[in-house]
Amino acid sequence: MMQNLWLYIAVFISLLLMVVLSLGGGLWGAEHSIGHWTGKLFERVCHQIPERSFTINNVPMAVNSRCFGIFAGLQAGWMLIPAAVRFRLEASRISWFLLFAVIAQIIDYTGNLLGFWENTNISRVILGMFLGMTASLSLTDMFKNNFKNQS
């Protein structure tokens, strides 16, 4: 049995909702995501540039590809926490991956900003997923029973 089970379930549902809503107005028959209620939810956390977003039913999503990658990665990583607990994955290793993912984001963003390379929606979503997954999985040991004894 996992520790903090109800918290795990509540966050799982919240992340799932966040990912679904980030798909934007296209899922709800709207012509835009910006201005749509799904877009309003994310306008404080994402620039929502349509050219840098994936589309659903030809409508750009409510968040750009990097943010969508982060959200989907958070959800995917969260889903994997029970397996990570079951197989006693060492969260300290994941924390190093998390640090690496943060640095990779900064390098990718800065390199693109300075014109050293041009990233794409695919590269942004992959790097975003990496960051999101490692962020979620780094919390694995908080859901293990008898955590104090293991730390």
Added chain:
Amino acid sequence: MDQSEVSQPNESFSISDYMPSVGIVGAIFSLISFVGGLFFGYQQINAEPTGSFFSPFMISSGVICLITSVAGLVAVWYFTREVSPQLKLGQGAVIGFLTGAVIVVISIVLSELWVMLIDPDYNEKILESMIANIEAMDMPQSSKDDMIDAMAESIDSQQTILRQIFWGVPITGLLNLLTAMIGVKLFAEKEEETF
């Protein structure tokens, strides 16, 4: 140090215990968010349209989002220093969500005050500048029109303060909730708990 000093029974905290860290860290990060937004906003207004996706305003949204997302982690750090070193994961999550909510509320109120009292044309100037930048972009005219329509619609539909808070709190709160849980992992003394 005696073990009993380190591992006191984990107490339950009330909202008033959370408020110093939530309020102080939330206020600081909302100020950063507000001042940063203004700085990049006026840079955008005063910049020549380059046609680049990386306009000052666009850069600011990414940077400010990143900065405000770690507020939950900082609030937990502050709590463990000033209130109690022991903190359950769920309690940290509450601190994170509340910190995100405080950031949204204060930064929205400050923005509204700025437009009401200091620069009533701020939003219009931002919109004009961003439209000029989009017009200079190298992309099909239909895409430009879509972006401009959506942007204009978004700014025209600027809602009341309460509506902005309603739409702003859930995602900012959730992101800060997650970073606050990372904060619990990093800074709090752990104690076995049943939730």
